[in-house]
Structure formats: structure tokens, C-alpha cells
Amino acid sequence: MTRIRAVEPMFQHTNHREREILETLRQHGGSCRIQWLAETLNVSEETIRRNVKTLASAGAVRKVHGGVHIIGGHVEQPFNTRFSENAFQKQAIADHVAKIICSGDTLFLDIGSTTAHIAAALQSHRDLFVVTNSMLVAQSLASRNNNRVFLAGGELRAHDGGAFGKEALEYVKQFNVQYAILSVAAINASAGFMLHDIAEAEFSREISSRARIRIVAADSAKFNKSGPIILSHPSDFDMLVSDRMPPPDICRMLADNEVDLVLTEDQRGQRHTNNKAG
Template sequence: MKVTNRREAMLQAVLSGMTDVSALCEHFGMSEATVRRDLRALADERRIVRTYGGAAASLGIHEPEESLDSRRESFREQKEAIARVAVSHVQDGDTIFLDGGTTTAAMARLLAGRRKVRVVTNNLLAVNTLAASEVPLTLIGGDLRPTSMSTLGPLAQLALSRLSVDKAFLGADGVVADRGLCEASAEQAYLKECVIRQAAQLFVLVTSHKLDRASQQHWTPLEREWTLVTDARRDAPEMASFLLHGEVTVETAR
């Protein structure tokens, strides 16, 4: 493995919570000297913070958020496949929550012909699709976040506390099996936590490049059973931690 690729993999391991030198040595099958050298190089680039016996994520560093137009175009086929699997779980009589994001917006397009499903959402992309259909629709109000065309904040949190849903379908900037969902803002992360409390069943919809990825600094814990729907192959390295996790059911969309 090239040095740059190895260090990028080590960075992702540290961001995912693997912060001890001995654990990194075992995980990568490398000597302690090599691991320490790579950690030192990442720290010099200010991508992590060195600690006694290991490293930690630098709280001030996160990837720039992708624009809405870019997200609409990227991984379009994969998102459509994930949406089809997710919609297969929606039964007549269900009340479901669609989170902000382009994958859940793809779900909305597939639900537009349904009449016996109620949709609760903060996703204005989904609203734009469903408003012209006969799907009963509840929009969660709040502060508009233009970069995702979704609503959040105290009013959205209050609205969610007054209702419950059968199934919640959430997106994320990244998902780590033992840590949860990462988001670009604290408001996004906390709104997802509010949704999780009100949902009987939980589904997380992410493309494969978001698996085991801690690209942002705000987190929503996943401390209950949930289903991961992704386009990643089951034998992909980034799937290992999810397949071994006792509270995660994995479904692949191809």
C-alpha cells in the first residue's frame, strides 16, 4: 500500500475511534515504529492530535460540506437503488419520517403513487415531490437550512416531540458502527436524535463512501437496533464493523 493511501486509511481509523497505537498496529499489521511515524505525519498536517499512547481526532477539522447541487448529481444510481430497498419496508398504514437529503428525496419519488402512507418530513426536496401527489404529508417547520433544503432548530424539535412514526429513514454525512451518525452541524445531529426517540423502527440510508467515515464533528448516537441500507458489497472492508455489530441489520442495494 502506498504511503499516502496507508495514512489516509489510518486517518479514517482514528476518526472512527481507533486511537490506541497497539490497536492500530494490530488492525493494519504494521510495526509500532511505522504507526507512530504515520501518526506523527498526520499530526504535522494538523489532521489529528497526537496523545500519549496514540492519537485523537482534531475537533476543529472537518471536511467542507458538499453543495446541494453536487449531492443531487453524485452517486445518483446508488441512491436510487438504496431508495428502492428502503421503500420495500414501507407498508400501507405506516406513518414514516423522511430525513433531509437526496437519498430520502429519491424515496419520496417512489412513494408519490401511494395513498395509504403518511409522510412526516423536514425535507423540502421531498415536499416538492409529494405535494402534488395524494400522499398525506406533514411538514416539520423550523429554520431553513439552504445547503440541504431542510428544516431544523427548536421549532422542528418541538414538533417532533408531539408525534411518533412507525419507521424513520435517516441520511448522514458519515456513519460509524460503534459511534453513530456524523453531521456538519449540531442542530442536524440533535434533530436526528429527536427523530430516533419517536420512531418504532430506524433505517439509515447511506452510499458506500460514507461507511466508517467520520467526516464531520457532530454526532448522533445509535444506541438501539437499526437497519443499514447501503450499496456496498457485504465483503467490502468498510462493512466489517457493521456486520459484526449486534444491533445492526445490514441490507445491500445493488
């Protein structure tokens, strides 16, 4: 197994407080007043201003009079909204991934909305060994068909039931599995695969480093979009499963990095030369 290379996110120095600020902004529509953030996070307004200044320098937020606003491309929709968006395409992707996974396989599944569809598509499989930080994934696959499901520890986020942070990262370090199945927020030719959340990116990198085959599952709505966090170098992944042929520049990016492109049943899959997943 080739261990994932360390590729720093755009916000490589973001600390715990800055992550809390970004997460709170996302949960409240992208804009908040400084005073309200300080009260909500139980810190001083000066602490909020200092961290907002760093985030603004990184291009994540914009300071406004008395408040702060996430820059448009960095706002991600709530989980329930994302789960319902492009549901037909995500279900087709999920069905295809379920054909790749065999009963008895070992795998990581992350918190993404597409991954939740994949978990549902795996419910007829047997004897799966599944590690996840998603309560929804765990509920879908635990206590079924002799599966073993391991849920990463830590506080569950209210809006998506995901566990993140030091406890979750330490927990998954115990495992070495066949597949890591990951969702992303955006794909483009210049940056590769991207996410909106630093904690999600950290978790995805960790589970990717502990799997033999790394699969990105993403619908075509993610093409030519952008996110603030670069997940990793594209060559650190083995396969992209999607519903449509990407634009030519993304196809070239995948081919240059030996990432297999596998399309759902309505499309012809394009396989690039790649020995990593063999």
C-alpha cells in the first residue's frame, strides 16, 4: 500500500477555535455577528476577531461591520438537503459501489451524503467489516447479516451525526482495511478533490492512509466546483465513481494521476492504466 502523501489544506494553520467558528457559521446560514459568536462559543470578542482575521487572510471569510460572512464557495448545504439533492444519481453511484464491494470485505465509510446512500445499498451484503464516523452509516449496517460495525468515538455533530476530532482519529488508527470510500464536495482539474470542512478532510486523509484501495464517490454536480480544503493529491486515490463523464480537463487530471474513472450503468466506464488498485 502506498501511504497517502502529506498535502496540507489551504487552511493549514487553522486551529480548533477557527474550526468552531467556521462550523458555527455554516450551521447558521453563513453570517453571524462577532458578539453572538463570542457568546455562543463562550470566548471573548477579541478572540473571535483574532481568529476571524486569520480566516479572512486565508480567504475563508469576509469581515463586515460587526460581523463575519463565509465567502460563498465555502458554504455547504445541511446534510439532509445534500442527501436529497441529486438523489437518483447518488443512488446509481451507490448501487455501482455496492457491486465493487463483496460480502466479507473490510471498509471505511465517511460521513458524506453519497456515502449514506452507499451504506443503504450495502444492506444486502453479509459479513462486512465496516469502520465509520457516521451514525447514519452505522445504523444502516449494524445488526444486519452478521456485519461488524465500528463507530469512531467523540462528540457527534448535531447536523449530520458525524464524529470528528482527536478521539475519532485515534480510533481509526487501529484499523487497516481493503477499501476507503470517500465523498467530496468538489472536483476540478487544478486542485483535484476538495471538501468544505477541515475536520472531515483530516478524517478522510487518515482513513485513506489505512486502506489498500481508495474510492471517491461523487455525482457530476461536483464537477468544476471548488472547495476551501484540498483533500490530498489526486494520485493518492485509485478510483472515481460518478454518474457522468467529467469535462475533458478533469478527465486529463484523472488520467495523469492514474485514477480509474468508473461510471454508472447509463454511461460507459473509462478505465485508465493503473496498477494501484490491482
